[in-house]
Amino acid sequence: xxxxxxxxxxxxxxxxxxxxxxxxxxxxxxxxxxxxxxxxxxxxxxxxxxxxxxxxxxxxxxxxxxxxxxxxxxxxxxxxxxxxxxxxxxxxxxxxxxxxxxxxxxxxxxxxxxxxxxxxxxxxxxxxxxxxxxxxxxxxxxxxxxxxxxxxxxxxxxxxxxxxxxxxxxxxxxxxxxxxxxxxxxxxxxxxxxxxxxxxxxxxxxxxxxxxx
Amino acid sequence: xxxxxxxxxxxxxxxxxxxxxxxxxxxxxxxxxxxxxxxxxxxxxxxxxxxxxxxxxxxxxxxxxxxxxxxxxxxxxxxxxxxxxxxxxxxxxxxxxxxxxxxxxxxxxxxxxxxxxxxxxxxxxxxxxxxxxxxxxxxxxxxxxxxxxxxxxxxxxxxxxxxxxxxxxxxxxxxxxxxxxxxxxxxxxxxxxxxxxxxxxxxxxxxxxxxxxxxxxxxxxxxxxxxxxxxxxxxxxxxxxxxxxxxxxxxxxxxxxxxxxxxxxxxxxxxxxxxxxxxxxxxxxxxxxxxxxxxxxxxxxxxxxxxxxxxxxxxxxxxxxxxxxxxxxxxxxxxxxxxxxxxxxxxxxx
Ligand code: B12
Numbered sequence: 001x002x003x004x005x006x007x008x009x010x011x012x013x014x015x016x017x018x019x020x021x022x023x024x025x026x027x028x029x030x031x032x033x034x035x036x037x038x039x040x041x042x043x044x045x046x047x048x049x050x051x052x053x054x055x056x057x058x059x060x061x062x063x064x065x066x067x068x069x070x071x072x073x074x075x076x077x078x079x080x081x082x083x084x085x086x087x088x089x090x091x092x093x094x095x096x097x098x099x100x101x102x103x104x105x106x107x108x109x110x111x112x113x114x115x116x117x118x119x120x121x122x123x124x125x126x127x128x129x130x131x132x133x134x135x136x137x138x139x140x141x142x143x144x145x146x147x148x149x150x151x152x153x154x155x156x157x158x159x160x161x162x163x164x165x166x167x168x169x170x171x172x173x174x175x176x177x178x179x180x181x182x183x184x185x186x187x188x189x190x191x192x193x194x195x196x197x198x199x200x201x202x203x204x205x206x207x208x209x210x211x212x213x
Numbered sequence: 214x215x216x217x218x219x220x221x222x223x224x225x226x227x228x229x230x231x232x233x234x235x236x237x238x239x240x241x242x243x244x245x246x247x248x249x250x251x252x253x254x255x256x257x258x259x260x261x262x263x264x265x266x267x268x269x270x271x272x273x274x275x276x277x278x279x280x281x282x283x284x285x286x287x288x289x290x291x292x293x294x295x296x297x298x299x300x301x302x303x304x305x306x307x308x309x310x311x312x313x314x315x316x317x318x319x320x321x322x323x324x325x326x327x328x329x330x331x332x333x334x335x336x337x338x339x340x341x342x343x344x345x346x347x348x349x350x351x352x353x354x355x356x357x358x359x360x361x362x363x364x365x366x367x368x369x370x371x372x373x374x375x376x377x378x379x380x381x382x383x384x385x386x387x388x389x390x391x392x393x394x395x396x397x398x399x400x401x402x403x404x405x406x407x408x409x410x411x412x413x414x415x416x417x418x419x420x421x422x423x424x425x426x427x428x429x430x431x432x433x434x435x436x437x438x439x440x441x442x443x444x445x446x447x448x449x450x451x452x453x454x455x456x457x458x459x460x461x462x463x464x465x466x467x468x469x470x471x472x473x474x475x476x477x478x479x480x481x482x483x484x485x486x487x488x489x490x491x492x493x494x495x496x497x498x499x500x501x502x503x504x505x506x507x508x509x510x511x512x513x514x515x516x517x518x519x520x521x522x523x524x525x526x527x528x529x530x531x532x533x534x535x536x537x538x539x540x541x542x543x544x545x546x547x548x549x550x551x552x553x554x555x556x557x558x559x560x561x562x563x
Contacts, residue, residue, distance in 0.1 A: 015376070055452050055473065058421040060372050098297075098308050101368040123307070148496060148533050149302030179450065179472070179496035179528075 001043055009044040012065040013057070017072075024072055034114065037077075041069050041112045042200060049109075049197030062195065063101065066108035073112055088207055090199075091138040091168065093120035093129050095145050095154060102144035102174050105196025110142075113200045126153050130160035133168045139210060140203055142193075145174040151183060158188035169206050171199065219277035219349045220406070223524065227466050227488050231521040235514055235552035236277035237545060238352075238490065238526040241270040242284070243303060243534045254298040257283050260337035267337075268344060275545040277524075279345065281338035281405055282354040283330070288396070289364040291328035292320065301534050309367040317374075317381055320365060322388045325395055335403045342404025350407065352445075353400030357412035358389030358436055359429035375420075375428060386432050394439040401442040409530065410436075410444045410465060416451025418471070426459060433463040445469070445490060450528040454479060461486045472497075472528040477516040480523065488522045493544070495527035499535045503543030510547035518556050525552070 001009075004023060011019040027036035048065045051057040090110055094103050100122050107117045120132050133141040141161070145151045154172060161167050173193040177183050184192035191202045217225065217233045225232035245266030246256035256262050263283065271279050286296045289306040297305045311320060325331055334353075341351050356364075362371040362385060374382050397408045414420050415429050437444060446460055447469030453460070457479070460468050467488030470479050476492055483489050493509055501509065510525065517523040525548055532541065 055418070055454075058417055058424075059419045060376065060424065061421065063369065063372055064376065096299075097305060099368065104369055147302050147305060148499070148535065149299055152301075152535070176496055179494055180499065181497075182500060183496075 001047065002039070005040055005043050005047075008040050009047055012044060012048065012068055013061055015064055015068065017068055020068055021072055021076070024076060028076070037073065038113065041073070045069060045109055045112060045197045046201065049195035053194050059101075062197070063105055066105050066112065066196065069112035070108040087114040087116045088140075088203070089116045089118055089136070089138050090203055091118045091120055091133045091136060091141040093124050093132075093141070093143055094122035095124055095126065095129060095143050095157065096150040097144075097146040098123050099146040100144075102146070102196055103142075106142055106144060106173065106193075106199040109197040109200050110203065115200075115203060126157035127160050130157050133161065137166070138168050140171060140206055141168040142171045142173070142199055142203075145172070145176060148176045151176040151187060154187040154189065165210075169210075171202050171206070173198070218347075220347055222277055223350050226521045226524060229485050229488070229520065229522040231554040234554060235518050235548060235556075236524045237275060237548045237552075238278045238524050239271075239274050239276040239541070239545075240280045240282065240527075240531040241267070241274065241276070241541075242280060242282055242531060244270055244532065247534075252298075252300065253302075253304065257304070257333070260333045260340065263337045264340040264344070267341065271349065274541050275549065277349070279341050279349050279351045280354065280409075281334060281341060281351050281400060281403070282409075283334050283337075285354075285356050285411065286364070287328075287330040287334065288356050288361060288392075290330050291323040291325075291392075292361075292365055293323075294364065296330075303531070303534075306364045309370070310365045311367075311370075313367070313370065317366075317385055320385070320388065322392055325399055331396065331399075335399055338400055338403040338405055351405050352407055352409050353397060353403075353405030354409040354411055355393050355397040355400070357410050357414070357429070357433065358386055358393045359432045360412050360414040361389055361393075363414070375424065382428065390432065390436050390439075393436050397436075397444075398439075398441050401440070405442070407443045407445060407466070408440065409469075410446045411449065411530070412446050413449035413451045415446065415456060415460065416448040416453060416471075417455040418448075418451035418473075422455050422459070425456060430459050430463065433465070437464050445488065447490070447530045449530065450495075454482065457482050457487060467524065469526065469530055470528070475516075476513060480517040484520065484522060488524060489517050490524045490526045490530075491517075492528045493526070495529050495531070495533050495536065498527065498540060499533060499537075501536075501540045503539050506540045506543040507547040507551075510544055511551050514548075514552055514556060518552065518554075521554075 027040045169190040172189040222232040222236045246253045248266040284304045286306045294310045295307045445467035446465040470491040472494040
């Protein structure tokens with residue numbers, strides 16, 4: 001990783017918003033705005049996610065890292081010129097459970113990396129969430145769950161998303177998937193993420209695949 | 214060694230001696246509904262159901278403890294939240310007790326006597342105690358004052374409070390400590406032998422150690438100072454290695470540990486001061502065959518059994534609804550076969 005990215009990561013972890021801001025401004029000044037952002041925020045958040053998965057960092061740090069990036073972006077990039085306005089659209093929601101933290105981490109990571117997030121909320125029934133995603137024609141739907149029985153009901157959601165190249169790809173995550181590595185396939189998902197920041201790499205991969213001839 | 218009662222077995226291992234065999238702790242709370250052919254909501258509506266079913270299941274699957282536990286969302290309900298029931302999973306909490314714009318000061322300390330759900334748990338513990346006497350230990354469960362705010366405020370708001378406003382945090386903790394002490398002491402008075410202090414936020418998976426030391430660690434010390442019985446601390450499958458010294462310093466007797474970490478390493482770090490409780494992966498267990506269950510039990514016994522100070526349990530402290538009966542049966546049998554002290558056979562499998 002570049003030295004500046006490492007400094008940015010350290011600043012995120014110590015929640016030094018002032019330093020984060022000046023490093024981001026520096027990167028945006030040197031490169032084209034969007035690339036500056038992509039080269040700094042994406043790798044720093046991904047590294048924080050990897051370190052959480054390895055047991056080196058705590059969830060409070062992952063969450064605050066995402067929050068700070070999201071705030072900085074909203075602050076430094078006026079809406080009209082942000083990548084956010086024109087980036088690919090991704091639907092996110094929590095199936096059945098009310099617990100939103102996983103979804104918030106997913107959403108702030110995606111927003112920090114230029115995606116446009118349609119937040120469908122939490123406590124959603126499978127058919128309702130599928131209907132929303134199809135109506136908006138999002139290419140990707142990201143769903144978080146907390147409980148195993150909620151995870152198992154993703155099968156209903158997957159079925160309701162339908163078939164064919166136009167259907168939204170289903171990406172899942174949450175504690176049950178971290179402890180049971182087979183579960184995502186059992187519920188028919190297209191991909192699974194171990195941390196919320198994985199959402200970015202997965203979205204990029206799925207979008208590339210769908211563009212490939 | 215002649216057979217011990219379950220209580221002797223558990224207390225011997227808690228004092229870091231080898232009992233006749235490794236004790237098994239299976240929390241089969243939800244399975245009780247299936248046992249009686251009731252919906253989960255109906256099952257929990259009458260404490261007599263829970264008592265009847267838990268006693269049957271404890272004997273069938275040869276667990277050495279009884280859990281006087283319904284579900285964590287009952288505490289959330291006592292604070293004013295609305296529990297969500299399903300047909301195939303634990304009752305869950307709905308939206309946080311406080312709406313995002315409601316100030317912390319609007320949380321009101323609940324009175325136990327007015328919390329119908331909690332009173333049912335106390336009745337169940339009393340009835341279990343009347344049935345098993347001193348033969349089988351009954352574990353009460355209390356969500357820690359430090360972890361409960363996830364349900365009171367929502368996790369995101371709680372993290373921001375924890376990092377942003379220490380004075381408000383401590384004001385909230387004052388109330389939560391008082392609640393936890395009265396709830397845990399009532400369970401002890403009803404007949405619980407010890408309290409499971411359910412504190413996943415003590416885990417470095419969720420909160421960095423330095424922050425825990427400044428906050429949750431002190432909360433645990435203050436809470437335990439007012440308890441009239443012993444505790445074990447469960448981290449709900451969060452990691453423990455970074456905070457074992459701190460947990461031991463709270464005075465808790467044991468720690469529920471994660472399947473994400475090396476059990477032998479944990480055992481070495483806990484030896485003589487914390488009883489290791491764990492660490493079968495309940496969520497993977499859903500797919501285990503009986504043979505896989507036996508293999509997993511043998512591996513755990515070999516890593517953490519020698520010397521006592523080990524209770525075989527799942528990594529979370531509750532067996533999911535979807536785990537097959539055959540798997541659980543095999544698990545109980547494997548402990549009977551391979552868990553006798555001095556341990557032989559299990560070692561070879563490590
Ligand atoms: C803290 C905790 C608690 C706390 C707070 C719970 C809460 N948040 O509501 C307390 C003590 C109150 C508690 C209680 C209970 N808990 Co609990 N708890 C945990 C613990 C340790 C962490 C959960 C958490 O909030 N993590 C923080 C969030 C953000 O993490 P996460 O959702 O996993 O998200 C991360 C990744 O998965 C990923 N991610 C999430 N979503 C998505 C989506 C996409 C698309 C992607 C790419 C990534 C992604 O990103 C995040 C990190 O970056 C877990 C075990 C664990 N180690 O994870 C058990 C766990 C969630 N609990 C569990 C259970 C069963 C319960 C209870 C039902 C117990 C009971 N019978 O009462 C109650 C229910 C409480 C309620 N909500 O009503 C089970 C659930 C699975 C199951 N068996 O069904 C777990 C998994 C434990 C286990 N190993 O079995 N619990």
